[in-house]
Amino acid sequence: MYLYEKIFDVIVIGGGNAGLVSAISAIEHGAKSLLLIEKAPKELRGGNSRYTRDIRYAHEDVDEFTTGIYGRDEMLNDILRVTGGRTNLELARIVVERSQELIQWMYRHGVPLVKAYRGALHLSRTNALSRTNALTNASFIGGGKALIDTYYRYLSARKEVKVLYNTAVTDIIVDDERVVGVKALMGSKEVVFKGNSVIVASGGFQANIGWLRQIWGGKADKFIVRGSRFDDGLLLMRLIELGAMPVGDPREGHMVAVDARAPRTDGGVISKVDAIPFGIVINKNCRRFYDEGEDEWLKRYAIWGKLVAEQPEAEAYVIFDSKMWGRFIPPAWPPYTASSLEELAVKLNLDPGRFIRVVKEFNDSVQPCRVNYERLDGCSTKGLDPPKSNWASRIDTPPFYAYKVVPGITFTYYGVMVDRDSRVLRGDGKPFENLLAAGEIMMGNILGRGYLGGLGLTIGGVFGLIAGERAVTL
Amino acid sequence: MSYKGIYEEAFRLLRICNACRYCEGICPVWTVIEFRTDFGEEDVDYIANLCHHCTTCYYVCPYSPPHELNLNPPRTFSIIRSISYLKYSLQPFKKIYEKPIISAIILQVVGVMLALFVALYNLGFDVNSFFLASRYYDVFPYNQIYVGGFVLAVYVIIAFLYQGTRFVKGIGGFSGSFSRSLLLALRDALFHTWFRDGMVSCGYSGESYRMLKRLFWAPHAMIMYGMLLLIIATTAAAVYKNVLGILSPYPFYSIPVLLGVTGGVLTSLGVLVVLQGYRGSEVELRIREEERLNLALLITIMLPVITGLLTLTLRATNLMGVIYTIHMGTVIGFFLYIPFSKLNHAIFRYMALAKYHSELLSHELRSKAH
Numbered sequence: 001m002y003l004y005e006k007i008f009d010v011i012v013i014g015g016g017n018a019g020l021v022s023a024i025s026a027i028e029h030g031a032k033s034l035l036l037i038e039k040a041p042k043e044l045r046g047g048n049s050r051y052t053r054d055i056r057y058a059h060e061d062v063d064e065f066t067t068g069i070y071g072r073d074e075m076l077n078d079i080l081r082v083t084g085g086r087t088n089l090e091l092a093r094i095v096v097e098r099s100q101e102l103i104q105w106m107y108r109h110g111v112p113l114v115k116a117y118r119g120a121l122h123l124s125r126t127n128a129l130s131r132t133n134a135l136t137n138a139s140f141i142g143g144g145k146a147l148i149d150t151y152y153r154y155l156s157a158r159k160e161v162k163v164l165y166n167t168a169v170t171d172i173i174v175d176d177e178r179v180v181g182v183k184a185l186m187g188s189k190e191v192v193f194k195g196n197s198v199i200v201a202s203g204g205f206q207a208n209i210g211w212l213r214q215i216w217g218g219k220a221d222k223f224i225v226r227g228s229r230f231d232d233g234l235l236l237m238r239l240i241e242l243g244a245m246p247v248g249d250p251r252e253g254h255m256v257a258v259d260a261r262a263p264r265t266d267g268g269v270i271s272k273v274d275a276i277p278f279g280i281v282i283n284k285n286c287r288r289f290y291d292e293g294e295d296e297w298l299k300r301y302a303i304w305g306k307l308v309a310e311q312p313e314a315e316a317y318v319i320f321d322s323k324m325w326g327r328f329i330p331p332a333w334p335p336y337t338a339s340s341l342e343e344l345a346v347k348l349n350l351d352p353g354r355f356i357r358v359v360k361e362f363n364d365s366v367q368p369c370r371v372n373y374e375r376l377d378g379c380s381t382k383g384l385d386p387p388k389s390n391w392a393s394r395i396d397t398p399p400f401y402a403y404k405v406v407p408g409i410t411f412t413y414y415g416v417m418v419d420r421d422s423r424v425l426r427g428d429g430k431p432f433e434n435l436l437a438a439g440e441i442m443m444g445n446i447l448g449r450g451y452l453g454g455l456g457l458t459i460g461g462v463f464g465l466i467a468g469e470r471a472v473t474l
Numbered sequence: 475m476s477y478k479g480i481y482e483e484a485f486r487l488l489r490i491c492n493a494c495r496y497c498e499g500i501c502p503v504w505t506v507i508e509f510r511t512d513f514g515e516e517d518v519d520y521i522a523n524l525c526h527h528c529t530t531c532y533y534v535c536p537y538s539p540p541h542e543l544n545l546n547p548p549r550t551f552s553i554i555r556s557i558s559y560l561k562y563s564l565q566p567f568k569k570i571y572e573k574p575i576i577s578a579i580i581l582q583v584v585g586v587m588l589a590l591f592v593a594l595y596n597l598g599f600d601v602n603s604f605f606l607a608s609r610y611y612d613v614f615p616y617n618q619i620y621v622g623g624f625v626l627a628v629y630v631i632i633a634f635l636y637q638g639t640r641f642v643k644g645i646g647g648f649s650g651s652f653s654r655s656l657l658l659a660l661r662d663a664l665f666h667t668w669f670r671d672g673m674v675s676c677g678y679s680g681e682s683y684r685m686l687k688r689l690f691w692a693p694h695a696m697i698m699y700g701m702l703l704l705i706i707a708t709t710a711a712a713v714y715k716n717v718l719g720i721l722s723p724y725p726f727y728s729i730p731v732l733l734g735v736t737g738g739v740l741t742s743l744g745v746l747v748v749l750q751g752y753r754g755s756e757v758e759l760r761i762r763e764e765e766r767l768n769l770a771l772l773i774t775i776m777l778p779v780i781t782g783l784l785t786l787t788l789r790a791t792n793l794m795g796v797i798y799t800i801h802m803g804t805v806i807g808f809f810l811y812i813p814f815s816k817l818n819h820a821i822f823r824y825m826a827l828a829k830y831h832s833e834l835l836s837h838e839l840r841s842k843a844h
Contacts, residue, residue, distance in 0.1 A: 043540050050536045053496055114499070143496035145536045263542055270493040270537075326511045332490040 002191045008035045008162075010471045011182055011195035013169045013235065015040070016047030016228075017144070018439025018460035018467075019201035020151035024109065025468020026199070027158060034161045035193055037184060039202075039230040042165045044266075045148065047203050048227035048411060048440065049457065051268035052144035055106075056454035057099035065103065065113045072096050078452050082299075086448020090420060095446060095455075095462045102461045110150050144457075169235055172198060172435065174242055179435045197434035197471040200424070201464065204412035204440040205233020206253065207265060212409070215250050219314035224258050224408040229265035236415060236441055244432070245417040245425045248444025254451045255305025257281075258408030259331045260315065273403045274328040275335075276304060277373070277391055279320025280362050281405075283311040286354035288362070293390035296376065302410075302451040309407040317348055318403045319359065321395045327373060335401040344400045363394045411456065413444040422467040434474040438463035480553055484518040487550050490543060497531045501668050502830045503547075504531075509833055519561070520645035522554035523819075523826035526668050528690065529759055539758055548759055556763035559818045562640040564633060570814040574770035578811050582777055585807030586800055592618065593799040607795035610722050614802060616715065623708075626809040633813030638821040648828065650835030659827035663698075666691040668827075693751070696744030698820075703737025723789055731786065738779035745772040767816040774811045777804040 009031040012023045015038030023036050038045050058075040059066060075096045079087055107113055155161045164186070171183035173192070181194035205211045207229050212220035225231075240246050262271030277297050281304075282288050290307050294300055308316045338344035345355035362384065369379035371393045380389045416424050416437050423431035424442075439460035446459055475483070488507060491497065497504045503524050510517060529548045537543040560571040570577040593613050597603040607613050614622075642648075648655060662668060669691030711730040714720045724731050749768050781801035788797050 143534050143536060146534045149533075266536075266541060267543075268494070268536055269496070270490050270543075272493075329495065330489070330493060330511055332486075332493040334489070 002189060004191055004193045006033065006194075008033045008193065008195040010034045010197050010199065010468075011193055012036045012199045012201060013182065014038065014047060014201035014203060014439065014441075015045050015148070015152075015163070015165075016201065016203065016439060016460070017049035017052070017148065017151075017457055018464045019047075019199070020049075020148060020155070021461050021464025022199045022201055022436075022438050022467040022471070023161065024151060024154055025465045026471050027155075027161065027468075029469050029472045031468075031472050032160055035195065036155065036161065036163045037167050037169055037182070037193075038163065038165050039168045040165065040228065044228070044230075045152070045165060046145065046228070047231060049144045049148050049460070051227050051266070052147065052457055053269065054454045055103070055457040055461065056452060057103045057458055058096050059100050059103075075099070079446065079455070082450035082452050083446075083448045084450065088445045091418070092446050094420060094466070095459055098462045098465065099458050102458065102465060105465065106461070109154060111147055112150070169202070171238060172200075172235075172242060174432070174435075177430070178433050197436065197474045199422075199436045199438060199467045199471055200235060200239065200416075200441055201437070201439040201460070201467075202235045202441055203228070203231035203233070204253070204415065204443070205236055206231055206409045206412045208232040208234070211237075216309060216314075219309060219407075222314040222406045223309070224260075224262045224267060224271060224406055225265040226256070226258065226262075226267055226269075226271065226408045226410045227265070231411070231440070233412070239416050239424065239437075239441075243426045245427050245429075247415055247417040247442070248413040248448060250412065250414040251306075252414070252444070252447075252449045253412040254302055254410035254456070255309065256301050256408045256410065257304035257308050257316065257318075257405040259333050260404040260406045261333045262406075262408065267408075270332040271408060272301070273318055273331050273405050274301070275318045275320055275324070275401075275403060276301075278324040278327055279318055279395060279401075280359070280388065281316050281318050282350075282355075282358055283316050284313055284350070286350055286358045288358060288384075288386060289316075291386045291389050293380070293388045293392060298453060304405075305407040305409065308405055314407055316405050317350065318405060319344070319395060320401050321397045322399050322401070323393065323397050325401065331403065335403050337399050337401055339398045339400075341400055344402055348402055348404065359395050362388070362392075363396060366392045366394050411440045411443065413447050413449070415441045415444040418442045418445055418463070420466075421470045422463045423470070434471070436467040436471055436474075438467045475553075477557065480550075480557065481515055481518060484522070484550050484554055485513050487545055487547060488513045488518070488521070490537065490545060491547065494537075496536075497534065497547075500530050500534075501526065501528070502827070503551075506830055506833055509837065516644055516646045518554055519558045519641070520826055520829060522551040523558060523641075523645075523822040524830055525551035525555070526823075527552060528669070529755070532759065546758060549761060552761040552764050555819065555822070556761070556767060558641065558644075558822060559767075559814075559816075562637050562644055562822075563814060563818070564636065567814060570811075574766050574815070575773065577814065578770040578774045578807075581810040582774065582804055582807035585805070585810060586803030588806055589799050589803030593795070593802075597795075604795040604799070605792040610798060613795050613798055622806070626806065630809055630813055634818070634821050637813070637818060638825060641822050642825050642829075645826070645829060648832040650832035650839070652828075652832065654835060655828040655832035658831040659824055662827050662831075663824055666695055669694065690751070693744040693747035696740045697748070698744075700737045700739075700741030700744060703733045703740065707731075707734035707737055726786070734782065735786070738775075738782055742772070742776050742779050745775055770811070771816045774808050774815060778808050 010026045012019045012034065015036055019036060023034055026034055058070055058072040060069060060071055062069060076092060079092050155163060168185045169182045170185050172179055173181045173183060179198045181192055182198060184191050184193060206227065207225045209220055211233055212223055257273050257276065258271035259273055274297065276292050280288055281292055289311060308314060336344060336347050338347055341356050341359055342352045345352040362381065365381040365384040367380065367382050371377055371379045371391055373391060376390045378390060379392050381387045381392045418424055418437050419431050422436045422438055424435045424437050425431050442463060443456065443459055492507050495508060498508065503521055506521060506524065525548065527548050531547045532538050535545055537545040539546065560568055563571055596613060596615065707730045710733060714724065714730060745768065749772060778801065781797060781804050785798045785801045788794055
C-alpha cells in the first residue's frame with residue numbers, strides 16, 4: 001500500500017456529469033488542489049452522462065434553448081406526479097429552484113446548448129438539448145460525450161486539478177465523523193489519497209449483475225445495462241456498510257424495453273424500442289400484459305423495462321404490421337419480418353396457434369376509428385383485457401414485424417440519503433461532516449420511482465454545484 | 475474488406491446512427507439519414523458523397539472506438555466514396571482507379587511521349603531544332619494546340635458527364651425541383667457552406683480544441699479556386715490570341731500568366747496541405763484508398779505546374795523547346811488522368827448536395843401540405 005504524499009482540498013470520486021460539475025464548482029469556490037478519480041479509461045470516461053442527450057430545467061420566461069415557458073411550479077408538480085409523491089420535497093425544490101441557474105452555468109462553461117430556433121425536429125418545451133462546442137456558434141450537435149468532454153477540457157487546463165483514469169476507489173477512510181481520505185486501486189497497486197473533503201459521484205449499481213440478481217433473481221442475466229459498465233455500485237455498498245442511511249427501493253430505477261440484441265452494456269440510446277404504441281406486446285406465453293396505448297409514449301416508455309422484467313423469462317415481443325413501419329425511430333437492428341403471422345411466430349420461437357389467437361383476439365376487439373398518432377385519439381379496443389386505450393389498429397397488413405425486447409436498465413434509484421448541502425446522512429440522521437454525494441448515487445432522494453426525461457442530469461448538476469460549493473468549506 | 479462487407483458495415487452504421495440521431499444538425503448527412511428508415515446501396519453512395527470528412531461526428535460519438543460498437547462514420551463514408559468513384563466510372567478503365575498512383579504516372583509518361591513525338595514531327599525529326607526554337611508556336615502550331623485542347627476537353631467533359639449521370643442514377647435521382655436544387659448546391663459549393671455552417675465544432679476533437687481544424691475549408695478552397703483560375707487563365711490566353719490578336723509568349727504580368735501561375739501554385743499547395751492533414755490525423759481516420767487518390771492527384775497537378783513554371787523561367791533560353799514540350803506532355807497526361815481521379819469527387823459531391831437540397835425542398839412541401 002502506498003500513501004500519496006499530498007493532501008488534497010477536495011477528492012471527487014466519479015467522472016460523470018455530477019462529478020465533473022462538483023469538481024469545477026469546487027475549484028471555482030476556492031479549492032487549491034483537487035483530485036478527480038475516474039474508474040474508466042480515458043476513452044470510456046464519463047459514466048452514464050456519456051450516453052445522455054438533454055437536461056430538464058425550469059424557466060419562467062422564454063429563453064434561447066427551449067421553445068416555451070416551463071415554470072418552477074409546473075416542474076415540481078411533474079416530479080410529484082411521476083414519483084407519486086415519493087420524493088424529498090425539500091431537495092426536489094432545490095433541484096427545481098437552481099435548475100435554471102445550472103443551465104446558465106453550463107452555457108458559461110462552454111457546454112454547447114442547442115438554440116431552439118431550428119427546433120422543429122426534436123426540441124421540446126421543457127428540455128434543452130446539449131451539443132458540442134458553444135465556442136463558435138449556435139449550431140447543434142447532440143450528446144453527452146460532448147458535454148463531458150467540455151468539462152474535462154476545462155479541468156485539464158487547471159494546474160490544481162489532477163485527474164486519474166483507470167482508478168477504482170475501494171474504500172472511504174473514516175475517522176469518527178470525518179472522512180480523511182480514500183483507498184484506491186490503480187492496476188494492482190493500492191494507494192491511499194488524503195483529502196479534506198470527499199464528494200462521491202460514482203453512480204448507481206445498475207452494472208452490477210450480481211447485485212441485480214439478488215433483487216430480480218435469474219432474470220437479471222437478461223438485463224441490458226444501457227449505460228456505463230463501470231457503475232458497479234461497490235462504493236455505494238461500502239458507504240452503507242460505513243453507516244450511511246440508504247434511500248429508495250432497490251427494484252426502482254429508470255428501465256426501458258430494449259432490443260434483445262443490444263450490447264450487454266454501454267448500448268445507450270440505440271437499443272430503445274419505440275414501436276410499442278404502434279402494435280401489441282405479448283410475453284413468451286403469447287399473452288398481452290399491459291395497455292400499450294395507456295398514455296403518451298414519452299410518459300410511458302420508462303415503465304416498460306420493469307413491465308417486461310416481470311414477465312416469464314423477462315422477455316416480451318412487440319408485434320406490428322407494415323402500416324406502422326416508418327412511424328417511429330427504428331432501433332439499430334432490423335425487426336423480425338414475415339409475410340404471415342404463422343411464419344413470424346416460428347421465427348420468434350413462439351407457439352403459432354397461440355400467437356395467431358392473441359393477434360386475432362386483439363384484431364376482433366379493435367373498434368372502427370380514425371387513428372391519429374399525434375395525440376391520444378381514444379381509438380381503443382372493446383372487451384379486451386388488458387385494453388389498448390389509444391391507437392388500437394388491426395394488425396392485418398403483411399409483412400408483419402416483431403422486436404424481441406428485454407429489460408434495459410439505465411440507472412437504479414437506491415442510494416444514500418443526503419441533506420440540503422448534499423452531505424451524506426448517517427443512520428442516526430446526522431451527516432458525515434465532510435462526505436458529500438451527487439448524481440445517481442443520491443438520485444433516490446428525489447426520484448422514489450418513475451422518471452421525467454432529462455431530470456437525471458439536472459439532479460446531478462444541481463447537487464454537483466452544491467457539493468462543490470460546500471466541499472471547500474468543510 | 476470485401477465490397478459486400480463494406481456495404482454491410484455501412485448499413486450497420488446507418489441503422490445505429492438513425493436510432494441515435496444525436497448528430498442531428500452537424501451536417502446534411504444527419505438530416506438525410508433521418509428521412510429514411512431503410513438503407514440500400516444507393517442511399518449509402520449518396521450519403522457517403524455528402525460527407526465532407528470534417529470528423530466532428532467521430533469525436534462526439536459515444537460509440538467510436540474503443541467502444542464495442544466501433545462506429546466510425548468518416549472512415550466508412552470515405553471508403554465508400556473511393557468505391558463509388560470506381561463503381562460509377564467508365565468500367566473498361568477501372569484499373570486506373572484501382573491503381574491511381576501508377577496510373578497517374580503512366581499517363582504522364584504517355585502524355586510526354588506523345589508531346590515529344592508530335593513536337594519532333596513538327597520540327598522535321600531534327601533534334602537540334604528543339605534548341606533553336608525561340609517561339610512556342612515553332613514547337614506546336616496554334617492549330618494543333620487548339621484541336622488537341624478541344625479533343626481533350628471534350629473527352630474530359632464527356633467522361634465526367636457520363637460518370638456523373640451514372641452516379642445520379644445510382645443514388646436514385648432527385649425528389650424535388652432539379653434546377654433549384656442545382657442552384658442551391660452551387661451556392662454551398664462556392665461558399666463552402668458545410669465546411670463552416672452547422673458544423674459548430676469543426677475545431678472539436680474531444681478534449682482538445684484545434685483552432686487549425688476550423689480552417690479545414692481553406693485547402694479545399696485553394697484546390698477548387700486554383701482549378702477555376704487555371705481554366706480562366708487558359709480561356710484568357712485564347713481570348714488574347716483570337717480576340718485581341720496578341721501572340722504568346724505573354725509577359726509575366728499578363729492576365730493568362732498571372733492567373734495560371736496563381737492557380738497552379740494554389741492548387742498544388744492545397745493538395746499538399748490535404749495530404750499532410752491526413753498524415754497528421756488519427757490512425758482511425760486515415761484511409762489508404764483516399765490517400766492514394768490524393769497522392770495521384772498531387773502528382774498529376776504538380777508536374778504540369780512545375781514544368782509550367784520552368785517553361786516560364788527558361789523561355790528565353792535554348793532549353794525552351796524541350797521544357798515546353800515536356801510541359802505540354804504533362805498537361806496532356808493531366809487531362810488523360812483527371813476523369814479517373816479524385817476530381818470525380820467534385821461532380822459526385824455536387825450532385826449529392828443537389829439531391830440533399832431536392833430532398834429538403836420536397837420535405838418542406840410535404841410538411842406544408844401536412
